[in-house]
Amino acid sequence: MGGINALDVYKLLPKTNCKKCGMLCMQFAVELLKGTKQPEDCPPILEPKNAQNLEKLRAITEPLKQATETGIVLNEDACDGCGICVIACPVNPRFSLECLSGKAPDLPLPKGIIYALEDGKCKIKSIEECRRYTPPRTNCRVCEIYCPRYAIEIKT
Amino acid sequence: MSVETKNRMTCTGCALLCDDISVDVQLGKILAVHNACLRGSKKILPSGAKPLLNAPLVGGKGASFDDALAEAARILKGARKVVIAGGTHVTNEAIAGLVNLATKIGASLAVPDFDVHQQLTTSIKKNGIEFFTLGEAVNNADLIVFWAANPVDLAPKLLVRTVFARGRYRQSGKEVKKLAVIDDYPSPTMERADIKILVDDQNHAGVLDSMSSGLAGQKVSDPLTNDLVEAFKTSEYCTLFVGEGILNRQFLHGHPGFLDGLLRFVRASNEKRRVALLPLFYSWNAAGVLHELASAAGNFECFDVLDLPSHVEDGDVILAFGSDIVSKCAGNAALAASGVPVIAVDFKRTPTTDAARVVLPPSISGIESGGTATRLDGTSLVLRTPLQEPDGKKSDAEILAELLGRA
Numbered sequence: 001m002g003g004i005n006a007l008d009v010y011k012l013l014p015k016t017n018c019k020k021c022g023m024l025c026m027q028f029a030v031e032l033l034k035g036t037k038q039p040e041d042c043p044p045i046l047e048p049k050n051a052q053n054l055e056k057l058r059a060i061t062e063p064l065k066q067a068t069e070t071g072i073v074l075n076e077d078a079c080d081g082c083g084i085c086v087i088a089c090p091v092n093p094r095f096s097l098e099c100l101s102g103k104a105p106d107l108p109l110p111k112g113i114i115y116a117l118e119d120g121k122c123k124i125k126s127i128e129e130c131r132r133y134t135p136p137r138t139n140c141r142v143c144e145i146y147c148p149r150y151a152i153e154i155k156t
Numbered sequence: 157m158s159v160e161t162k163n164r165m166t167c168t169g170c171a172l173l174c175d176d177i178s179v180d181v182q183l184g185k186i187l188a189v190h191n192a193c194l195r196g197s198k199k200i201l202p203s204g205a206k207p208l209l210n211a212p213l214v215g216g217k218g219a220s221f222d223d224a225l226a227e228a229a230r231i232l233k234g235a236r237k238v239v240i241a242g243g244t245h246v247t248n249e250a251i252a253g254l255v256n257l258a259t260k261i262g263a264s265l266a267v268p269d270f271d272v273h274q275q276l277t278t279s280i281k282k283n284g285i286e287f288f289t290l291g292e293a294v295n296n297a298d299l300i301v302f303w304a305a306n307p308v309d310l311a312p313k314l315l316v317r318t319v320f321a322r323g324r325y326r327q328s329g330k331e332v333k334k335l336a337v338i339d340d341y342p343s344p345t346m347e348r349a350d351i352k353i354l355v356d357d358q359n360h361a362g363v364l365d366s367m368s369s370g371l372a373g374q375k376v377s378d379p380l381t382n383d384l385v386e387a388f389k390t391s392e393y394c395t396l397f398v399g400e401g402i403l404n405r406q407f408l409h410g411h412p413g414f415l416d417g418l419l420r421f422v423r424a425s426n427e428k429r430r431v432a433l434l435p436l437f438y439s440w441n442a443a444g445v446l447h448e449l450a451s452a453a454g455n456f457e458c459f460d461v462l463d464l465p466s467h468v469e470d471g472d473v474i475l476a477f478g479s480d481i482v483s484k485c486a487g488n489a490a491l492a493a494s495g496v497p498v499i500a501v502d503f504k505r506t507p508t509t510d511a512a513r514v515v516l517p518p519s520i521s522g523i524e525s526g527g528t529a530t531r532l533d534g535t536s537l538v539l540r541t542p543l544q545e546p547d548g549k550k551s552d553a554e555i556l557a558e559l560l561g562r563a
């Protein structure tokens with residue numbers, strides 16, 4: 001399920017913008033990914049002709065409902081400390097401007113930094129700031145998508 | 157005693173010279189390294205390094221610096237012709253010293269990849285190509301191409317310092333920068349690239365031809381090459397890293413004309429968009445050697461370090477400066493046994509230091525002693541070091557200055 005984005009979800013919705021859920025279809029897709037709406041909140045998707053798409057939507061959103069943790073698994077043996085997770089993670093630059101320019105922050109690490117490199121290996125520092133963890137939860141997979149060593153896996 | 161954290165140290169693990177490294181130090185020992193990749197951490201952490209040499213040796217026995225320098229000077233003075241090997245693993249100051257020494261005593265310089273540098277320099281002059289800086293790759297580039305270059309293995313943080321960094325005109329970083337990789341094997345750099353071109357049978361020239369005709373408006377049959385041509389057409393600023401896969405003597409000798417063709421292609425592409433090129437060499441101060449040689453060209457004979465065995469005649473002397481020449485070129489194992497006197501300047505034990513008549517271990521540049529080095533894009537950086545130089549040790553530049561004074 002790696003790399004599902006709002007557009008993928010939108011394609012499975014009726015795309016009529018009927019607003020029966022209270023919003024436009026694209027907005028509803030975003031809320032589904034955040035976990036603040038469920039597929040059943042869209043009345044037209046419950047119609048029999050949309051049964052297949054409803055199944056697919058449930059397959060996407062079900063794991064997010066259960067995701068009390070981020071589901072990130074780090075394989076330190078595979079990591080060679082390229083630092084892509086540190087810089088690509090959209091949360092890290094919120095806590096360290098250096099990350100914007102491709103450099104790592106000075107120590108002591110700013111509070112909130114999720115990924116940092118220690119002795120050449122990537123370490124998770126503040127998992128509670130991960131976008132998969134804090135509400136509204138999103139199905140962010142940036143670190144997993146870009147790791148060239150496949151050292152990051154998201155299990156949910 | 158508490159642990160002190162030193163920020164913004166420089167890593168000399170590769171030519172990227174990352175300057176955002178933090179190091180925990182206690183009682184003159186490095187305890188932990190932050191922000192460096194595995195390669196860099198192994199270089200900085202004491203446990204990761206090769207066996208270190210702490211004191212000079214003369215004839216395999218411990219000696220004072222003064223005695224070892226005197227013996228080295230005596231050997232240099234008695235030589236008909238000295239060959240100085242190395243230069244890519246020492247500071248800019250030491251490289252300048254090597255050049256001065258070579259000029260003063262009429263020595264030759266054996267430089268790693270020298271014939272590649274020579275071909276590259278000639279081609280670049282002929283074709284009028286510009287290099288780019290890392291800053292341009294961060295701020296301006298929207299297409300970053302690695303041709304036969306695999307930074308994930310060899311300069312692991314290069315991708316974050318170019319493709320993933322958010323820049324002045326590329327504020328969403330990777331989202332607006334395309335990464336393309338052309339290589340003859342599926343490298344880890346290719347793994348997550350947007351455009352991957354796997355070259356058959358080292359046929360890089362075939363890819364170059366297709367791209368040239370594609371940019372000239374002709375149809376490109378291979379869909380992946382076509383994707384790259386389209387990316388070129390729509391890009392505003394393309395930075396092209398050219399790597400060791402096509403910048404090595406075997407490839408260049410086997411494919412004469414390829415380098416010129418590539419540079420002509422870059423020049424032609426520049427008519428509609430900006431395309432700049434940067435050769436990638438990974439030894440931490442390879443760029444420093446290039447710069448020094450460019451300014452001192454013509455003053456002395458220079459050749460590739462691999463050709464060293466054919467340049468050494470009986471009675472000559474080799475000064476191996478930060479270079480393990482015995483392991484580097486197969487013919488040199490015989491050379492080591494042949495009795496040609498070797499003076500080795502290296503902080504780690506290698507087959508070359510084992511074979512040397514005199515060993516002068518310098519302090520470790522970038523860890524114990526500073527100076528400057530040249531990053532892969534030609535920017536000179538000051539080496540900020542986490543440790544102080546141990547008492548009684550000398551930096552590579554100081555050892556050279558002493559040799560220069562005595563020889």
Ligand code: SF4
Binds near residue numbers: 168170172193
């Ligand atoms: S990429 Fe090179 S310079 Fe940077 S931390 Fe790794 S080895 Fe050191």
